[in-house]
Amino acid sequence: MALVSxxxxxxxxxxxxxxxxxxxxxxxxxxxHDDSSKFMEFTVPYxxxxxxxxxxLEVKKHFDHSVAVRYSCRQATCGxxxxxxxxxxxxxxxxxxxxxxxxxxxxxxxxxFPIIRDLAVKFERLFDTHxxxxxxxxxxxxxxxxDEREFLQTPEExxxxxxxxxxxxxxxxxxxxxxxxxxxxxxxxxxxxxxxxYVADSRDKGKDSRLKxxxxxxxxxxxxxxxxxxxVCPKGVDPAMGIQLLRGYLLGFRS
Amino acid sequence: xxxxxxxxxxxxMANPRRYGIERVAYLLxxxxxxxxxxxxxAHIYETSNILRGQVGWNEFLELTQTTGGHIFLAIVIGMCVxxxxxxxxxxxxxxxxxxxxxxxxxxxxxxxxxxYRHKIGIYSAIVLAAVAMMYGxxxxxxx
Numbered sequence: 451m452a453l454v455s456x457x458x459x460x461x462x463x464x465x466x467x468x469x470x471x472x473x474x475x476x477x478x479x480x481x482x483h484d485d486s487s488k489f490m491e492f493t494v495p496y497x498x499x500x501x502x503x504x505x506x507l508e509v510k511k512h513f514d515h516s517v518a519v520r521y522s523c524r525q526a527t528c529g530x531x532x533x534x535x536x537x538x539x540x541x542x543x544x545x546x547x548x549x550x551x552x553x554x555x556x557x558x559x560x561x562x563f564p565i566i567r568d569l570a571v572k573f574e575r576l577f578d579t580h581x582x583x584x585x586x587x588x589x590x591x592x593x594x595x596x597d598e599r600e601f602l603q604t605p606e607e608x609x610x611x612x613x614x615x616x617x618x619x620x621x622x623x624x625x626x627x628x629x630x631x632x633x634x635x636x637x638x639x640x641x642x643x644x645x646x647x648y649v650a651d652s653r654d655k656g657k658d659s660r661l662k663x664x665x666x667x668x669x670x671x672x673x674x675x676x677x678x679x680x681x682v683c684p685k686g687v688d689p690a691m692g693i694q695l696l697r698g699y700l701l702g703f704r705s
Numbered sequence: 706x707x708x709x710x711x712x713x714x715x716x717x718m719a720n721p722r723r724y725g726i727e728r729v730a731y732l733l734x735x736x737x738x739x740x741x742x743x744x745x746x747a748h749i750y751e752t753s754n755i756l757r758g759q760v761g762w763n764e765f766l767e768l769t770q771t772t773g774g775h776i777f778l779a780i781v782i783g784m785c786v787x788x789x790x791x792x793x794x795x796x797x798x799x800x801x802x803x804x805x806x807x808x809x810x811x812x813x814x815x816x817x818x819x820x821y822r823h824k825i826g827i828y829s830a831i832v833l834a835a836v837a838m839m840y841g842x843x844x845x846x847x848x
Contacts (some may be wrong), residue, residue, distance in 0.1 A: 481709075538723055550767065561713040613807045628731060631713035640751025650807070675798050676731035677819050678724040691818035694722070698801030 472547055473493045474505050476517055480567045482532045489556070490514065496547045497528050502555060505543035506569070518568035526684050529620030534558040535570050539625040541640040560625040576621050579641035583663055585648065588656025605654040614647035614692050616685040623679035623689050635668040639679035642670055643689035646696040661700055670697055727819055730827040734791055737784035744781050775845040782841040787834035794826035 474494045479487035494505045503521055510517050519542070521531040526544040535545055536556055547555060563571035591663050623639040624630050632637055645664055649657045664670045673693050680690040698704040721729040754765040766776050798804055798818075805817030 471758070512722045533840065559711065561711060561717060563711055564709055565711050609809070610807055613810055628718040628728070631718040632715060634710055634712065674731060674734070675727075675795055676724070677727040677816070680816035680818055681724050681727075683814065683816070686812075686814030686816070688805075688810070688816040688818050691804045691807065692817065694798050694804045694818065695807070697799050703798050703800040 452528060470497070472552070473554045474509060475554060475556040476506065476509065476568070477556075478517070478568055479559075479565060498546070498548045500547050501543055502535055502540075502547060502550075504558060505555065506542060506557065517528070518566070518570045520570045527618060529544040529618035532560050532620040532622050532625065534560060534625070540566055541620060541622070541684045544684050560621055562625050562627070562630040563621060571621075573619075573621060576619065576624060576638070576640060578636050580619065580644060582637070583641050583645040583648075584656055585644050587648065587651065587654045588659065589653070590655065596639055601653040604653055610652070611647045611650040614650070614687055614689075616644050617644060617647070617687050618685055620621055620684065622682045622684065623687075625661060626678040626682045628676050628678065629672045629674065630664045633668060636672045637664060637669050638694060639673070639689035642673065642696060643679075643692035646692035649696060649699065657699070661696075664696070667699055670700065673697075712769040725819070726824060726827050730791055730830070733787060733831075735793065737788040740780070740784045741788060744784075775842065778845065779838045779841045783838040784838040787830050790830035790833055791827065794830065798823065830831060 471493050474492045475489045476492065477487060478484075478490050478686060482496050492509045494508050496505060501524075503519075503524060506517065506519050507521075509517070519531065519533075521543060522528040523530070523562070524543045526541050527540075531542040532539060533542055534540075534557065535542065536550055539560055542557070557569060559565050559571045563573070565571055598620050617640065619640065621640065623643070627636075627639050629636045642664060648654050649660055670693060673690075675690060677696060679688045680688045683689065695704065718733075720733055721732045755762045757764075769778060803820070803822045805820055808817070817832060
C-alpha cells in the first residue's frame with residue numbers, strides 16, 4: 451500500500467518538461483444544462499510521441515478534470531476514444547499531435563452520434579444496427595453435432611472475411627459517412643461491412659436472411675461509394691469495399 | 706446549438722475538403738445529377754414553346770443564343786459528360802468491380818477500394834467534362 455501511494459505521489463509530482471506546446475481546443479457541451487456549446491483552450495506541452503488522448507488527459511490532470519472523454523485501452527483496440535480531431539474522425543489514442551502539423555488541435559465529439567457530454571457520445575444506434583445484421587455465424591448444425599468437432603477453413607476462405615473481422619466498433623466510419631450526415635435511418639457502413647464479414651464466411655449459412663435485412667430503402671442502396679468510411683478506418687477494415695462486394699451479391703455479380 | 710442526433714447535415718455531406726478526390730466526385734455526382742434533373746424539366750418547358758407556333762419557338766430559341774445561354778449550355782454539357790463517365794465508374798464499383806480483393810491489411814492501411822483505377826476514373830471524368838465544355842463553347846461562340 452505504501453508502495454502504491456509512493457508511485458501515485460511520484461506520478462503527480464512528475465514535472466512536465468517539453469520545449470514544444472500546442473493549443474488544445476476542447477468542445478464543451480452538456481445537453482442537460484447548456485443552451486449552446488463552447489470551446490475551451492488549453493496550452494499543452496507535447497513530445498514527438500504524445501497522442502491527442504494523452505494531451506486531453508493532461509488537461510484533465512492539470513487544468514480541468516470535468517472534461518468528459520471516453521477511453522480505455524490507449525492502443526487502438528477498444529474503439530472508445532473516437533472523436534473529431536481537426537475536423538476528421540480519428541481515434542485520439544492513435545493520433546500523434548506531431549503528425550497533425552498544426553499548432554492548434556481542435557477536438558470535438560464524433561458527428562452523427564448524439565452527445566452525452568463534451569467528447570463522449572452515445573453508441574446505442576451503432577450497436578443496434580450492428581446487432582440488426584446478425585453478427586454471428588448462422589448454421590443449422592453445431593460443432594458438437596459433427597464428427598469433425600470444428601468447422602475447418604482454408605487460408606483462402608479466411609482471407610475472404612478476416613479483414614472485416616478487424617472492426618473495433620469505434621464508429622469513425624459512421625461519423626465520416628455523407629449519408630449518415632443526413633439520414634438517421636441509414637444502416638451505416640459499420641453494420642454493412644459486418645454484414646459482408648459474415649456473408650463471406652464459408653462457415654455461415656445466413657446469407658439470404660442478412661441480404662433481406664439490408665435490402666431496404668434505408669439499407670445498402672443508400673451507400674453512394676464516397677469511400678470516406680474506408681479513409682478514416684483505423685484498423686484497415688475498408689467498409690466501402692465490403693459494401694460494394696455485398697451489393698454484388700444483391701445485383702447478381704456474386705453468388 | 707446541436708441537434709439531438711448531432712448529425713452533420715447537408716453542410717457536412719457537401720463538404721468536399723476532408724476526404725480526398727473520392728468525396729469531391731461524390732459531391733460533383735450529386736450536383737450534376739440535380740442539375741441535369743433541373744435541365745430536364747426546363748427542357749420540357751422549352752420544347753413546349755413549339756405550341757406557340759414558329760414565332761414563339763424562335764423567340765425562345767434566341768435565349769440560348771446569348772452569352773449567358775451559351776455558358777448555361779456549356780455547363781449542361783459538362784454536367785452530362787461528368788455524370789455519365791463517373792456514373793459508369795460508380796456502377797462498376799457498386800457491382801464490386803475494381804474495388805480490390807479482401808486481404809489482411811498492413812499498416813498504414815491504405816484502403817484498397819480507393820485504388821488508382823477509381824482515381825483515374827474520377828480524374829478522367831473531370832478532364833473529359835472540361836474538354837467537352839471547351840469544345841461546346843468553341844462551337845457556340847464560333848457561330
